[in-house]
Amino acid sequence: MPRTPNPALRSERSRQAILDAARALISELGYAKVSIEAIAARAGVGKQTIYRWWPSKGAVIFDAFLALSDQGDGMALPDTGDLEADLKTVMRATVAEFADPAFEAPVRAFNLEIIADPALTAQYREKLAAPVDEAKKDRLRSAQQAGQLPLDTDLDLFLEFLYAPLYQRWLLSTGPLTPEYADALVDITLQAFRP
Amino acid sequence: MPRTPNPALRSERSRQAILDAARALISELGYAKVSIEAIAARAGVGKQTIYRWWPSKGAVIFDAFLALSDQGDGMALPDTGDLEADLKTVMRATVAEFADPAFEAPVRAFNLEIIADPALTAQYREKLAAPVDEAKKDRLRSAQQAGQLPLDTDLDLFLEFLYAPLYQRWLLSTGPLTPEYADALVDITLQAFRP
Amino acid sequence: MPRTPNPALRSERSRQAILDAARALISELGYAKVSIEAIAARAGVGKQTIYRWWPSKGAVIFDAFLALSDQGDGMALPDTGDLEADLKTVMRATVAEFADPAFEAPVRAFNLEIIADPALTAQYREKLAAPVDEAKKDRLRSAQQAGQLPLDTDLDLFLEFLYAPLYQRWLLSTGPLTPEYADALVDITLQAFRP
Amino acid sequence: MPRTPNPALRSERSRQAILDAARALISELGYAKVSIEAIAARAGVGKQTIYRWWPSKGAVIFDAFLALSDQGDGMALPDTGDLEADLKTVMRATVAEFADPAFEAPVRAFNLEIIADPALTAQYREKLAAPVDEAKKDRLRSAQQAGQLPLDTDLDLFLEFLYAPLYQRWLLSTGPLTPEYADALVDITLQAFRP
DNA sequence: CGTTAAACGAGACGGTACGTCTGGTCTTTCC
DNA sequence: GGAAAGACCAGACGTACCGTCTCGTTTAACG
Structure with a gap:
């Protein structure tokens, strides 16, 4: 037994x-x-x-x-009232984090784990991605209230467009991770979801 | 020795x-x-x-x-003169391919291999991704000639926006892979790069 | 470590x-x-x-x-009081053992091992040969007490003469292993060490 | 084929x-x-x-x-008329050869080969041992003519007693290989075959 | 506070696969 | 067509870890 x-x-x-x-x-x-x-x-x-x-x-x-x-529970995004500026702040930080060599080995290991094992993929979505995404969507909803984003925007799709190009570029090393790239991601995504 | x-x-x-x-x-x-x-x-x-x-x-x-x-050398994309229609044709096919369960195991194995080993990442870019991307960019250049895409469009960035959301959604199983999703990817990307 | x-x-x-x-x-x-x-x-x-x-x-x-x-610890030789008869009993048994085909493969393997590796040669002498030889020498000492063998006989040399010809004949297949041969070994060895 | x-x-x-x-x-x-x-x-x-x-x-x-x-064809033993002296000369030389460290590795290899493979054992007897033994027996027959050895001596057995102890002692490292040992082998063997 | 049950450290076990090495065969290229 | 060179199939080598299974030894809740 x-x-x-x-x-x-x-x-x-x-x-x-x-x-x-x-x-x-x-x-x-x-x-x-x-x-x-x-x-x-x-x-x-x-x-x-x-x-x-x-x-x-x-x-x-x-x-x-x-x-x-886990340590960071209060992971709310900045909200200055200016969506574009706030997103650029966040994306520049995110891009910088991915560009850090010390970040590379462990986070790549973590991602391989998640990609290889469906059980972990699910756990990742629920325990890590979901709360973080919810925080991001809170900021986007605030922008919708402020008229900076259409009310019918598919927020999940918005986040996919904002983050997936960066994720893919980092995973496959298909391009440089610079502040300019972060800004471009924000600019293009905002343009994509403009009414 | x-x-x-x-x-x-x-x-x-x-x-x-x-x-x-x-x-x-x-x-x-x-x-x-x-x-x-x-x-x-x-x-x-x-x-x-x-x-x-x-x-x-x-x-x-x-x-x-x-x-x-390797077998498919002539991998040119369809060119009916209508960029949006052609891209939707291609993306619907791509999405369908990724949604195929028989495709899952081997292609996931292949991607893990590429993501885990920088040497293979480079080989992948040069031998597989580059030629395919070039074919895609040829179609986009044709669209630029036809005035359907701005002449100053960063084509690599365009392809990143078009494909990365799908790639990420497949890798992490964060959403369904449907024809509607394929269409949405094309619509949003075209909107993103509109002048 | x-x-x-x-x-x-x-x-x-x-x-x-x-x-x-x-x-x-x-x-x-x-x-x-x-x-x-x-x-x-x-x-x-x-x-x-x-x-x-x-x-x-x-x-x-x-x-x-x-x-x-190891199993045979009490490996004392027979002692009827008649050295020649006892030795012939033992040698006939030994010769018969060597002549047994079932004995051949494993014991040859064992001997090759011992001959090829000095470390095993030493282990063989200490753990296997020495105790057996000591038992044999006990019987010879008893014969010395009985006046059937000179008191100054080099017992190791005696055993070498008694067994080495048989060992060599078996190793190199240079002659038949018969009871008569066993008797001859005893007769000749006893004659060799007569005063 | x-x-x-x-x-x-x-x-x-x-x-x-x-x-x-x-x-x-x-x-x-x-x-x-x-x-x-x-x-x-x-x-x-x-x-x-x-x-x-x-x-x-x-x-x-x-x-x-x-x-x-093969090179040494004329391998006749010395014949001064004194069997004991001639045998001691030969055995001292043989013992010295076996005691030579440079002799050790190759000759041990050769012997392992012969002991391990019955086909090579036979070849060894016929091509190497037989001619050499015949030369030795020629010397012994000469001694028989001279009345130094009984006419009915089994010459093969005589050689076995003379050489086997040395061979075994060398193979199993059971004792020193000295000139005194060589002399002892001759003395004891001659005593063994005395009438 | 002693008992007892379970988690602990340690590590041996039956296994699988590793990457290397050698044996004997087959193939290619040269003379 | 023999011989050098060396790739080939085959499989044993000794090592590294796997996941399971004892061992005693803590450790902590219960009586």
Whole structure:
């Protein structure tokens, strides 16, 4: 009988050590070369402690990054009243983040995980993407109220056009990630959804 | 000394058998479960024959798909004189292709390969994406001549807006892939680049 | 770090299965054709379990035979008071054993192992040959007490003369292994060490 | 069809190069580490040229040593009229040869080959051992004529007793190989076959 | 506060696949 | 057509991890 473990007795110290070790190893070695064996050794933890609480390597890595992002709960976008300016501020920051080499290895690992495993894809949408997207849509709704965006705009589609080109360019290295590019994304998207 | 092999003596029969086996196994098992060992066995080939000519499993899989796409050299887009109609034709076909479940496993494997390995990313851009993009840009230039697209349009950016939302939606399963979606992509992109 | 395994956690079941499989394969295939891979498969054991506890194929085979011989601890020679008769009894038995075809393959394998690897040669002398020789010398000392062998006889040399011709004849197939040959070895050796 | 090669067209230059390379590699690496691959490379010869003319690695090594020994045809033993003295001369030389470290690796390789392969055992007896033994027996027959050895002595058995202890001691490193040992072998053997 | 149940660290286990190496065969190119 | 060169199929090598399974040893809730 594969007894289900009792979460109340779970060791927080071990959980933290495992997630820390996972993050450290991803940064050092890249995704493909990280093994559960190595995570356990680095965390000073038995392998079974990992298998007890996570179903796969992907899930561990996913949680390691999820935990990182959790800290920022109040993720509301700036709202100065000027949609274009606010979006450019956000997109310039986002582009800069993607252009950071230190960001590269771990976030690429995270994305590979999500793309490869449908279960994680769903978890990603629900736990990470959805709240963030909701915050973005709040800002867009505010703009709709202010008459800066048509009321019938499909906000999901709007966000897809705003972010997908950047995501694809980063994933496939098909072009430079510059502030000008960030501005262009905003300009073109706003033009696309103009009445 | 790790002697470099002599391509003149390479066995074409073995090369084909390996690429065929790789394609078959990817379709049957998915990318993660395919091993070089299995490819060699299926192809009736010694493992060394694979290691002699390819540096990694990713490279084999990449070549297997590259060879498939090579067949279509004359990949010009339709040109009826009506850009919007032609783009909708093409995008509806593309969307349908991505929505095909049989397309899913192998193409996802191929994309993971490309995203995970920078060397393959570069190879992908040069050998696969570039020619295809050039064909698309030819159609767009024709539209510029016809006055259906501004002459100063950044064609790479245009294609990014046209395709990236679809690519992201497919990769992360963030929405349905329907003919209406294909039409919307064309409509919005054309609107985005209107003068 | 090449961690040293903890013998306390060693699986006796696996150890036995490996030694049994080694013996069986040697008998069936002969030494040269036995691989660690085959031993592991036959024993239903992971290869690493062999590599964890033995440094080489030779060491496994050596242990397999060592374990066989261990069972006879009380290996005292017969002592009827008549040295010649007792030696002929023993040598006839030994010659018969060497003449047995079932004995051939495994024991030849074992001897090749010992002859080829100085480390195993030493282990053989200490763990197998020495105790057996000591038992033989006990019988000879008893004969010395009984006045059937000079007190200053070099017992090691005596045993060398008694056994080496048989060993060489078996190794190189230079003559028949018959009871008469056994008797002749005893007669000639006793004559050689007569005062 | 496995066409049999025509010996008349055989390249003597290649044959010599192969045997030389085999000898050199045995001396340098020991028997176990020598591969046909290495012999071919060292000899500047295609592997097929070896496989065309020899059935196995053992056969090549055997031939390599056979060719060495062939040169000494007139291998008569000294005959001063004093059997004991002549035998001690010969045995001291033989013991010294076996004690020579440079002799060790190649001759051990040669012996392993012979012991492991029955076909080579037979070839060894016929082509190498038999002529040498015949020369030794000629000396013993001369001693029989001179009344130094009984006329009914089994000469093969005599040689077995004289040489087997030395051979076994060398193979299994069970004792020192000294001139005193050589003398003892002669003394004891002569005593053994005294009337 | 002692008992007890479960999580823990450690690590051996049966396995799979790795990437390398060698054996013996087959093919190509040259002489 | 023999021989050098070397690619080929085959499969063993020894290593790295997989996910499972004991081991004792904490650790924390319960009695």
